[in-house]
Amino acid sequence: MGYDGTDFSGWAAQPGRRTVAGVLAGALSRIFGEIAGLTVAGRTDAGVHATGQVCHVDIPAVTWAERGGTLVRRLAGLLPPDVRVRAATAVPASFDARFSALSRRYEYRVTDSPWGADPLRARYLLAWPRPLHLTALNDGSAGLLGEHDFAAYCRRKENATTIRAISRLDWRREPDGVLVATVQADAFCQAMVRSLVGALLTVGDGRRPVSWPAGLLTRDLRASEVTVAPPHGLTLVAVDYPVTEPDFAARAEVTRSRRSLL
Structure with missing residues (x-):
């Protein structure tokens, strides 16, 4: 949907x-x-x-x-x-939309054009006031890949883990000049994607070094210097699930298990 x-x-x-x-x-x-x-x-x-x-x-x-x-x-x-709602289908009782998911994929859209966002796209596109450099955005993103404790980027909840595994985090510039960040992980904690984007935008415009976003992973509390990017640039674009029915329940059991870093 x-x-x-x-x-x-x-x-x-x-x-x-x-x-x-x-x-x-x-x-x-x-x-x-x-x-x-x-x-x-x-x-x-x-x-x-x-x-x-x-x-x-x-x-x-x-x-x-x-x-x-x-x-x-x-x-x-x-x-x-x-x-x-574009499609609806019957699923087995073992399927759980939340816990059976293998990954979620989000996209965040930003324009750094000097005139701002096109009026017809302003509800879905963040206008950034400074030029953004694609290489710096991708270099800063690379250190965030993999499984880490993302406490610095999450709004902490009581008894909830902030350990997540990011399988994809990259940026592209589309032909119209709009920058798109693609972020994929097994799961996200509250405000995590927008916090990651907010940190990376300060790398892309040159105010922070490319090593800064990954350096925050040593924190065990939310980093106050990370600005949460506005919500309107963010879209949930895909959720992936196991192919076969027996794997629905197995995946749900894994997801429900509290994770820790070895």
């Missing part, structure tokens, strides 16, 4: 606030009646977008058999224009 996060207070349902989960659950309830277990692959923050979000919900098999085939079309008529 995809959504424009501009007018949402994030994914998670919150009393008195418009959220993606709240809007989707309301539409699903109109189609199926009472639903349970709405679970998402990545709980995006307020203002963050998605083009490849995945979620699951528990529906009785009989009800699904009656109405599942027309679900996408029905949702198109019930959901607001800033949320779309």
Whole structure:
């Protein structure tokens, strides 16, 4: 599914606030009646977008058999224009949209053009006031690859680990001049992607050395000097899962295990 996060207070349902989960659950309830277990692959923050979000919900098999085939079309008529569900399929009980995921991939878009962001793209594109150098961005990103404790880049939660494994972190400049950061990991902690981008932008514009982002990995607390990049440049673009059904539960068991660095 995809959504424009501009007018949402994030994914998670919150009393008195418009959220993606709240809007989707309301539409699903109109189609199926009472639903349970709405679970998402990545709980995006307020203002963050998605083009490849995945979620699951528990529906009785009989009800699904009656109405599942027309679900996408029905949702198109019930959901607001800033949320779309492009596909829906039955999955085994062992599948968990969050814990069965192998990786999540995000993209962050930035323009360093002197005139700022194009008005038609300003909701999805950060305008950076200084020239950015692609080589410096990629050199600074290289030291963040692999499994590390990313405490310096995370908003700490009680009893939660900040150890994550980044499998991809690179930048490209597209033909129109827009810079795109691609970040992929098995999971992310809150504000991690935007903190990584915020740190790397100061490398790209020359205010920090390329060694600085990786140097922060020695910290066991959030680094106050890291600025969290604004949410509107960030989009969840893909979530990957095991190919075979038996691996869903196995992957979920691995994900639920608390990690530590050896």
